[in-house]
Amino acid sequence: MKYDHDEIIEKATTLFWQRGFQAAGMRDIQQALDMRPGSIYARFQSKEGLFKLVIEQYAQNSEKRLKQVAEAESPLGALYHFFETALTGPDEQRYMRQCLLVKSIAELDIIGDIAKKAVLESMQTLKAGFRDIIEACIEKGELPEQTPAKLAAEWLQNQFVGLRAFALMQDENLATTQMIDKVMVDLKGQWPQQTH
Amino acid sequence: MKYDHDEIIEKATTLFWQRGFQAAGMRDIQQALDMRPGSIYARFQSKEGLFKLVIEQYAQNSEKRLKQVAEAESPLGALYHFFETALTGPDEQRYMRQCLLVKSIAELDIIGDIAKKAVLESMQTLKAGFRDIIEACIEKGELPEQTPAKLAAEWLQNQFVGLRAFALMQDENLATTQMIDKVMVDLKGQWPQQTH
DNA sequence: TTATCGCTTGAACGATCGTTCAAGTAAACC
DNA sequence: GGTTTACTTGAACGATCGTTCAAGCGATAA
Structure with missing residues (x-):
C-alpha cells in the first residue's frame, strides 16, 4: 500500500469539486492522485466508486461542521459565521463556494446509481443537521418557540x-454578505400558515 | 432549407434542458433534431454554436414572461403565479423545474467562451427583469416604498x-408551495441595513 | 444553360473516454 | 520457503466524443 488513503480522497475531492464528476476525466484523476489506472481501479473499482467515497467523506465532514454550529454557545451566531466562511472564501478557493453535493445534483443522471444514492442520502443527512441547528436556536431562545422546525x-x-x-457568480463579497443578512432576518421573521 | 429553424431550436432546447450541455452528445442531438451532422455544422458551426442560440432564445422567452409579470394588474400576485407554474409542473416535465441558465452555470467551465458569455449576459438580463417586477410592486403599493429594489x-x-x-428534489408540491409562500412573506418583510 | 449558394447526407477522422489486463512488487500468513 | 493478498505499473482496448469532408440536392441569379 504505497499511497495514503485519506490523502487520495482529499486530492480526489479537490478535483471533483473543481471540475465536477463528468468533467474530471480518469487521466486528470490519475495525474492529480499520481496513480496509475490499475491502482485506482484495484482500490475503487471505478470512477464512480471513487466519487462515492469522496461524496461520503465530504458529507461526513459537512455534518461535523453543522454539528459544531448546533452545539455552539450561540447557534445563531455560529450559523452566521458558518454561512460567511462557506460563501466568501478567497478567490483561489472560489470553487469551494459551490457545495459539492449541490454541484453533483446537477449531474445526478450521469454519475450512476450508486453515487446517486450516496448524494441523495447525504442531502438528507445535512437536512437533519440544519434541523438540529434550528432546534438548538429555539432551545437557547435565539429563535421564537413557534418556529416550525x-x-x-x-x-x-x-x-x-x-x-x-x-x-459563485459574485465578484465581491458585499452582495453575498447582504444576502446572508437577509437570511438571518427572514429566519427570525414570519412563517406562512401551514393550512394549504 | 429542409428544417424549420424555430423547430430545431425548440427541440434542441428540450434536449439541453433535460441532459445539460455536456451530457447531450452530438449523436443525441442528431437524433432529437432528425438531422445529420453535416447539416448541423453547416448551420450552427459547432455544438457550442447551437447551444448559444438555445440559451439566447430561452433567455428571451424568460424575459418576456418576467415582463408580463411586471405589467400585470397585480405584479405580486402574478409573481406568485409565475413561481408556482415554474416550480410545480407535472412530473413528465420535471426537467423544466430546473432553470436552463442555472443548470448551465454549473457547466460554465466546459461550455466554451462564446456560450459562457451568452449565459452570463442572460443572467444579467433576467436580473433586470426581476428588478422591474419589484419596482412595479412598489409602484402599485403592493410592496413598501422603502424596499431596496x-x-x-x-x-x-x-x-x-x-x-x-x-x-427538483421534491416528490410532492406541498413543500415547494410552502417555500414559495415563505418567499412572499420575506419579500414583504424586513431588509437588512445597508451599513456594511 | 450554367454558376452559385445554402443546405443536406453519411462515412470517416483523430482524440479522448472509462476501463481492462498481464505482469511485477512487497508485506502478511501458513 | 511458499502461497496469498493487496497494491502497483503502463500498454492497450473498445466505445464514444465532437468534428470534417467529399458529394449531392434544389432553389436562385446571371
Whole structure:
C-alpha cells in the first residue's frame, strides 16, 4: 500500500469539486492522485466508486461542521459565521463556494446509481443537521418557540443551496454578505400558515 | 432549407434542458433534431454554436414572461403565479423545474467562451427583469416604498434559483408551495441595513 | 444553360473516454 | 520457503466524443 488513503480522497475531492464528476476525466484523476489506472481501479473499482467515497467523506465532514454550529454557545451566531466562511472564501478557493453535493445534483443522471444514492442520502443527512441547528436556536431562545422546525430546516438548507450558486457568480463579497443578512432576518421573521 | 429553424431550436432546447450541455452528445442531438451532422455544422458551426442560440432564445422567452409579470394588474400576485407554474409542473416535465441558465452555470467551465458569455449576459438580463417586477410592486403599493429594489431583485432571483434546485428534489408540491409562500412573506418583510 | 449558394447526407477522422489486463512488487500468513 | 493478498505499473482496448469532408440536392441569379 504505497499511497495514503485519506490523502487520495482529499486530492480526489479537490478535483471533483473543481471540475465536477463528468468533467474530471480518469487521466486528470490519475495525474492529480499520481496513480496509475490499475491502482485506482484495484482500490475503487471505478470512477464512480471513487466519487462515492469522496461524496461520503465530504458529507461526513459537512455534518461535523453543522454539528459544531448546533452545539455552539450561540447557534445563531455560529450559523452566521458558518454561512460567511462557506460563501466568501478567497478567490483561489472560489470553487469551494459551490457545495459539492449541490454541484453533483446537477449531474445526478450521469454519475450512476450508486453515487446517486450516496448524494441523495447525504442531502438528507445535512437536512437533519440544519434541523438540529434550528432546534438548538429555539432551545437557547435565539429563535421564537413557534418556529416550525421542519419547514425552517428545509428552508435554511434551501437558502444555503441558493446562496452558494449566488456567491459563485459574485465578484465581491458585499452582495453575498447582504444576502446572508437577509437570511438571518427572514429566519427570525414570519412563517406562512401551514393550512394549504 | 429542409428544417424549420424555430423547430430545431425548440427541440434542441428540450434536449439541453433535460441532459445539460455536456451530457447531450452530438449523436443525441442528431437524433432529437432528425438531422445529420453535416447539416448541423453547416448551420450552427459547432455544438457550442447551437447551444448559444438555445440559451439566447430561452433567455428571451424568460424575459418576456418576467415582463408580463411586471405589467400585470397585480405584479405580486402574478409573481406568485409565475413561481408556482415554474416550480410545480407535472412530473413528465420535471426537467423544466430546473432553470436552463442555472443548470448551465454549473457547466460554465466546459461550455466554451462564446456560450459562457451568452449565459452570463442572460443572467444579467433576467436580473433586470426581476428588478422591474419589484419596482412595479412598489409602484402599485403592493410592496413598501422603502424596499431596496436592487437588493430585493438580486434576492428574488436568488430565491428563484434556490427554489428550482429545491423543487427538483421534491416528490410532492406541498413543500415547494410552502417555500414559495415563505418567499412572499420575506419579500414583504424586513431588509437588512445597508451599513456594511 | 450554367454558376452559385445554402443546405443536406453519411462515412470517416483523430482524440479522448472509462476501463481492462498481464505482469511485477512487497508485506502478511501458513 | 511458499502461497496469498493487496497494491502497483503502463500498454492497450473498445466505445464514444465532437468534428470534417467529399458529394449531392434544389432553389436562385446571371
